[in-house]
Amino acid sequence: xxxxxxxxxxxxxxxxxxxxxxxxxxxxxxxxxxxxxxxxxxxxxxxxxxxxxxxxxxxxxxxxxxxxxxxxxxxxxxxxxxxxxxxxxxxxxxxxxxxxxxxxxxxxxxxxxxxxxxxxxxxxxxxxxxxxxxxxxxxxxxxxxxxxxxxxxxxxxxxxxxxxxxxxxxxxxxxxxxxxxxxxxxxxxxxxxxxxxxxxxxxxxxxxxxxxxxxxxxxxxxxxxxxxxxxxxxxxxxxxxxxxxxxxxxxxxxxxxxxxxxxxxxxxxxxxxxxxxxxxxxxxxxxxxxxxxxxxxxxxxxxx
Amino acid sequence: xxxxxxxxxxxxxxxxxxxxxxxxxxxxxxxxxxxxxxxxxxxxxxxxxxxxxxxxxxxxxxxxxxxxxxxxxxxxxxxxxxxxxxxxxxxxxxxxxxxxxxxxxxxxxxxxxxxxxxxxxxxxxxxxxxxxxxxxxxxxxxxxxxxxxxxxxxxxxxxxxxxxxxxxxxxxxxxxxxxxxxxxxxxxxxxxxxxxxxxxxxxxxxxxxxxxxxxxxxxxxxxxxxxxxxxxxxxxxxxxxxxxxxxxxxxxxxxxxxxxxxxxxxxxxxxxxxxxxxxxxxxxxxxxxxxxxxxxxxxxxxxxxxxxxxxx
Amino acid sequence: xxxxxxxxxxxxxxxxxxxxxxxxxxxxxxxxxxxxxxxxxxxxxxxxxxxxxxxxxxxxxxxxxxxxxxxxxxxxxxxxxxxxxxxxxxxxxxxxxxxxxxxxxxxxxxxxxxxxxxxxxxxxxxxxxxxxxxxxxxxxxxxxxxxxxxxxxxxxxxxxxxxxxxxxxxxxxxxxxxxxxxxxxxxxxxxxxxxxxxxxxxxxxxxxxxxxxxxxxxxxxxxxxxxxxxxxxxxxxxxxxxxxxxxxxxxxxxxxxxxxxxxxxxxxxxxxxxxxxxxxxxxxxxxxxxxxxxxxxxxxxxxxxxxxxxxxxxxxxxxxxxxxxxxxxxxxxxxxxxxxxxxxxxxxxxxxxxxxxxxxxxxxx
Numbered sequence: 018x019x020x021x022x023x024x025x026x027x028x029x030x031x032x033x034x035x036x037x038x039x040x041x042x043x044x045x046x047x048x049x050x051x052x053x054x055x056x057x058x059x060x061x062x063x064x065x066x067x068x069x070x071x072x073x074x075x076x077x078x079x080x081x082x083x084x085x086x087x088x089x090x091x092x093x094x095x096x097x098x099x100x101x102x103x104x105x106x107x108x109x110x111x112x113x114x115x116x117x118x119x120x121x122x123x124x125x126x127x128x129x130x131x132x133x134x135x136x137x138x139x140x141x142x143x144x145x146x147x148x149x150x151x152x153x154x155x156x157x158x159x160x161x162x163x164x165x166x167x168x169x170x171x172x173x174x175x176x177x178x179x180x181x182x183x184x185x186x187x188x189x190x191x192x193x194x195x196x197x198x199x200x201x202x203x204x205x206x207x208x209x210x211x212x213x214x215x216x217x218x219x220x221x222x223x224x225x226x227x228x229x230x231x232x233x234x235x236x237x238x239x240x241x242x243x244x245x246x247x248x249x250x251x252x253x254x255x256x257x258x259x260x261x262x263x264x265x266x267x268x269x270x271x272x273x274x275x276x277x278x279x280x281x282x283x284x285x286x287x288x289x290x291x292x293x294x295x296x297x298x299x300x301x302x303x304x305x306x307x308x309x310x311x312x313x314x315x316x317x318x319x320x321x
Numbered sequence: 322x323x324x325x326x327x328x329x330x331x332x333x334x335x336x337x338x339x340x341x342x343x344x345x346x347x348x349x350x351x352x353x354x355x356x357x358x359x360x361x362x363x364x365x366x367x368x369x370x371x372x373x374x375x376x377x378x379x380x381x382x383x384x385x386x387x388x389x390x391x392x393x394x395x396x397x398x399x400x401x402x403x404x405x406x407x408x409x410x411x412x413x414x415x416x417x418x419x420x421x422x423x424x425x426x427x428x429x430x431x432x433x434x435x436x437x438x439x440x441x442x443x444x445x446x447x448x449x450x451x452x453x454x455x456x457x458x459x460x461x462x463x464x465x466x467x468x469x470x471x472x473x474x475x476x477x478x479x480x481x482x483x484x485x486x487x488x489x490x491x492x493x494x495x496x497x498x499x500x501x502x503x504x505x506x507x508x509x510x511x512x513x514x515x516x517x518x519x520x521x522x523x524x525x526x527x528x529x530x531x532x533x534x535x536x537x538x539x540x541x542x543x544x545x546x547x548x549x550x551x552x553x554x555x556x557x558x559x560x561x562x563x564x565x566x567x568x569x570x571x572x573x574x575x576x577x578x579x580x581x582x583x584x585x586x587x588x589x590x591x592x593x594x595x596x597x598x599x600x601x602x603x604x605x606x607x608x609x610x611x612x613x614x615x616x617x618x619x620x621x622x623x624x625x626x627x628x629x630x631x632x633x
Numbered sequence: 634x635x636x637x638x639x640x641x642x643x644x645x646x647x648x649x650x651x652x653x654x655x656x657x658x659x660x661x662x663x664x665x666x667x668x669x670x671x672x673x674x675x676x677x678x679x680x681x682x683x684x685x686x687x688x689x690x691x692x693x694x695x696x697x698x699x700x701x702x703x704x705x706x707x708x709x710x711x712x713x714x715x716x717x718x719x720x721x722x723x724x725x726x727x728x729x730x731x732x733x734x735x736x737x738x739x740x741x742x743x744x745x746x747x748x749x750x751x752x753x754x755x756x757x758x759x760x761x762x763x764x765x766x767x768x769x770x771x772x773x774x775x776x777x778x779x780x781x782x783x784x785x786x787x788x789x790x791x792x793x794x795x796x797x798x799x800x801x802x803x804x805x806x807x808x809x810x811x812x813x814x815x816x817x818x819x820x821x822x823x824x825x826x827x828x829x830x831x832x833x834x835x836x837x838x839x840x841x842x843x844x845x846x847x848x849x850x851x852x853x854x855x856x857x858x859x860x861x862x863x864x865x866x867x868x869x870x871x872x873x874x875x876x877x878x879x880x881x882x883x884x885x886x887x888x889x890x891x892x893x894x895x896x897x898x899x900x901x902x903x904x905x906x907x908x909x910x911x912x913x914x915x916x917x918x919x920x921x922x923x924x925x926x927x928x929x930x931x932x933x934x935x936x937x938x939x940x941x942x943x944x945x946x947x948x949x950x951x952x953x954x955x956x957x958x959x960x961x962x963x964x965x966x967x968x969x970x971x972x973x974x975x976x977x978x979x980x981x982x983x984x985x986x987x988x989x990x991x992x993x994x995x996x997x998x
C-alpha cells in the first residue's frame with residue numbers, strides 16, 4: 018500500500034532518465050524542489066544560526082559584524098562549557114533523569130500494554146481509553162497541584178521533594194507513560210491473535226508469551242516508544258523549572274536558560290553552544306534511528 | 322481465547338464451576354497486576370493532581386479555607402482583571418492561528434515531499450523534521466537570539482536592504498507575531514509527517530481515475546486527497562490545538578509574557594502567580610481554564626478515532 | 634494418537650448460537666473433515682477441541698480424558714492455522730522447536746525430531762531461514778512441521794490451504810494426504826472447500842448453521858446425500874434441482890418437471906416414492922448424469938431434446954445449459970457431441986441416480 022503508491026506517485030523507479038519523464042512531471046518536480054528549499058531554509062535557519070554563533074567569541078558577537086558569518090571561528094565556547102563543572106552537572110542530571118525515566122516508563126508501559134491489549138479484564142477497555150485521555154492532560158495543568166502536594170509532604174514528613182533532581186524521575190513518567198502505553202497497545206494489538214493461539218498450543222504461559230514472542234515481534238514499537246520517552250524527558254522544561262532551583266539540581270534545558278543569563282549580560286556564544294549541545298542527544302538519536310523516531314510520532318494518532 | 326474464557330463464566334457448567342472460576346480469576350488477576358503500575362501512575366500523578374487543582378482553585382491565597390462561595394474568590398478576582406481577559410484572548414489567538422498555519426505548511430510541504438522520487442523523500446523528510454527534534458527550549462533560545470533587540474540577525478539583514486528595523490520582542494504586536502512564528506516553526510514538522518503518512522495511504526488509483534475524469538492537480542487535491550485525509554487532518558489539528566493551547570516553554574523563554582503581559586498564555590501566567598507570586602490557588606484557577614478546551618478537544622478526538630476504527 | 638469424542642456440544646456467543654448440539658465420534662488415526670459454508674460452526678468446533686474456545690455445554694473427550702477444563706497446552710494437540718501463525722522473529726528451526734523448548738526437552742531430542750519432520754516435509758534446507766523469506770507453500774509446510782514435531786494425539790487443521798493459490802492448493806492437498814499416510818495421527822481438518830473434503834477425508838462431516846447435516850464417507854455423501862443442503866453442497870458443478878410433481882399414470886410413476894419435460898421413475902425407486910404421489914417435490918440430478926444422447930437409451934435412463942442456452946467448453950468435457958421453466962439445468966457432454974447455442978440437442982438423463990427431496994423438510998427421500 019504505502020511504498021507502492023509512493024513510488025507510483027513519485028515517478029518511475031530510481032534511475033530518472035530525463036527523456037522518460039514528461040515535461041509536466043519535470044516542471045512539478047522543479048517547483049517541488051523550489052518550495053522545499055524555501056521550507057528547508059525556514060526550518061534549518063535557527064539551528065544553523067545556533068551553530069554559527071557557537072563558533073564566535075564574545076568579542077566578535079558584540080562587535081556586531083555580519084551575524085551570519087564567522088570571521089574568527091573559535092572553539093572557546095565549547096571548551097569553556099565542557100570544562101566548567103556546572104554545565105557538565107546539568108548534562109549529568111539530565112542524562113540520569115532521562116535514562117531512569119525511560120527505564121521506568123518502558124517497564125510500566127510494556128506490562129500494562131500487554132495486559133490491556135491481550136488479557137482482558139473487567140474495565141480494561143475503559144482503562145485503555147482513559148490512558149489515552151490522560152495523555153491529553155498537559156503538564157501545565159498538573160504542576161501546580163503537584164508542587165503544593167510536595168510542599169505538603171515536606172511539611173508533614175520532612176521529606177524534601179522540592180529542589181532535588183531525582184524528583185523528576187517520579188514526575189516525568191506522567192508525561193511519558195500514557196503515550197508509551199498507548200503506542201505499545203497499538204503495536205501489541207497488531208500482532209495477529211493466531212500467534213497467541215499457536216503459542217498457547219505450544220505450551221507458553223502469559224509471561225513467556227510476552228517475553229519470547231510479543232517483545233521481540235514488537236521490537237520496532239518498543240524502540241520507537243523508548244526514543245519518544247527519552248526525547249520528552251530530555252526536553253522537558255516546565256517541571257525542572259518549577260521543582261528545582263539550586264544550580265546543581267537543574268537539568269540541562271533549565272540550566273542553560275537560567276544560569277547563562279546573568280542579570281542583563283547574555284553570554285550568547287555560550288548560550289548558543291549550550292543550546293546546541295543540549296539539542297545534541299535527541300538529534301543524534303534522530304540521525305541514526307530516524308525511522309523509529311517517526312514511527313513513534315505517527316503511532317499514536319494513526320493507530321487510532 | 323482468554324477473553325472468551327472470562328466471558329463464559331456467566332454460563333457455568335455444572336460441576337466445573339469451581340476450577341473454572343479459579344483459572345479465570347488467576348488470568349485476570351495477573352492481567353490486573355500487570356496494569357497496576359500504570360493505574361498507580363495515572364491515579365497519583367494525573368487524576369489526583371487534576372482534582373486537587375480544582376480544589377485549590379477554590380481556596381484563598383494562604384490555602385487555609387475555601388473561599389469559593391464568598392464574593393471575593395479567585396474567579397471573581399480573575400474575571401475583574403483586564404489582564405485575565407487579555408490572557409484568554411492571547412492564548413486562543415496563538416493556538417488557533419498557530420494551528421492553522423502549521424496545518425497549511427504541513428499540508429503543502431507534505432504534497433511537495435510526496436511528489437519527489439522515493440529515495441529522495443527520505444533525505445528531505447529528515448531535514449524538515451529537525452525543528453521538532455530539537456528540544457523546544459533550546460530552539461526558542463535560538464529564536465530569542467535572532468530577535469535580540471540589539472543584535473538581531475534579521476534586523477541586520479533588514480538594515481542592509483533598507484527596511485526599517487523591527488522591535489521584535491519589544492513591540493506587543495510583533496512579540497505576538499514572534500510567539501506564533503516560533504510555535505509554527507516547532508510544530509509544522511509534526512503536521513508534515515502526519516499528512517505525509519496520510520497522503521501515502523491514498524490509493525494511487527483514485528488519482529488516476531480523477532485524471533481520466535479530467536481533474537487538474539488542484540482539483541485532485543481538493544476532491545481526492547482532502548476527503549481521504551480528513552480524519553488525519555482533524556485528529557492532528559485537535560492534538561496540536563491541545564499542545565499549543567497549553568504551551569509553556571516558548572512563551573516563557575521568548576517573552577516571559579511581556580511586553581506588558583501582552584503575550585502571556587494561561588500556562589505562563591499561572592506559573593507567574595503560583596511560583597513567583599506565591600499564590601498557588603490563583604495559579605491553579607488560571608490553569609483550570611485550559612480544561613474546557615482540552616475536554617472538548619479530547620472528546621472530538623475520541624469520537625474521530627473510534628470512527629476511524631469502525632471504518633477500518 | 635487417540636480417538637476424539639464430542640457429546641452434545643453447544644456454543645453460544647452472546648446469545649447467538651454458533652454450534653447447536655454436535656455429536657461426533659472420531660476413531661483413532663482417522664482423517665475427518667468438517668466442511669460447510671462460512672458461519673456453519675466448523676471452525677468454532679475445531680477451536681473447542683483445541684481448547685481455544687470454551688464449550689457452553691457438552692463434553693469433549695480426547696483419548697479417554699474429559700478435556701473441557703484442560704488448557705490447550707495440556708491437551709496434547711497440535712494445530713495448523715489458516716495464516717500459518719509462524720513466529721516472525723524465529724528461524725524455521727526455532728519455530729518448529731518452540732513447543733519442545735518450552736517443555737524443556739533435551740537438545741539432542743529436539744534436533745532429532747525437527748530433522749525427522751523436516752525430512753518428511755522436505756524443508757531440511759530451510760531450517761535457518763526466517764518466515765518472511767519463505768513462500769506460502771513453504772510456510773505452510775513449516776506450520777505442519779511445527780505440529781508434527783510435537784507428536785500429538787490429534788492434529789487440527791483450520792482451513793490451512795485457503796491462503797494458497799489454486800495450483801499450490803492442489804499440490805499441497807496431495808502432500809497432506811501423503812503425510813497422513815506416513816504420520817498416521819488422528820486428524821480433524823476444517824475447510825469450506827468440498828473438493829478438499831472429498832479428496833482428503835476418511836469421513837466427511839457436513840455442517841450447516843451450527844448442526845451436523847450428515848456424516849459419512851465421501852462416497853456416501855456424494856451418492857446418498859441425506860438433506861438438500863448436502864446434496865447441493867457436495868459435488869462440482871452443483872446438483873441440478875428443479876421443482877417437480879410426482880404423478881402416476883398407466884405406465885408407472887413419472888416426475889413432471891414442466892409442460893414439455895417429464896421423466897419416468899425407474900422401477901428401483903418406484904417403491905420408495907410411491908407414497909408421495911401427487912406431491913410437489915424437488916427433483917435432483919447431478920450434471921454428470923445428463924449426457925449426450927447417442928444410440929440406445931440404457932434401462933432407467935430417459936432421452937429428451939433441449940434447446941441449449943449456454944455452452945461451456947472445458948477441454949475434457951463440455952458443460953451445456955438449458956432452461957426448464959425458468960431454471961437453468963446443467964449437463965456434462967462429450968465435447969465432440971456438443972451442440973451449439975440455440976440448437977436443440979438430444980440428451981440422456983440417468984434416472985437411476987435421481988433424488989427426490991421434500992421441499993418442506995429438505996430431506997432426501
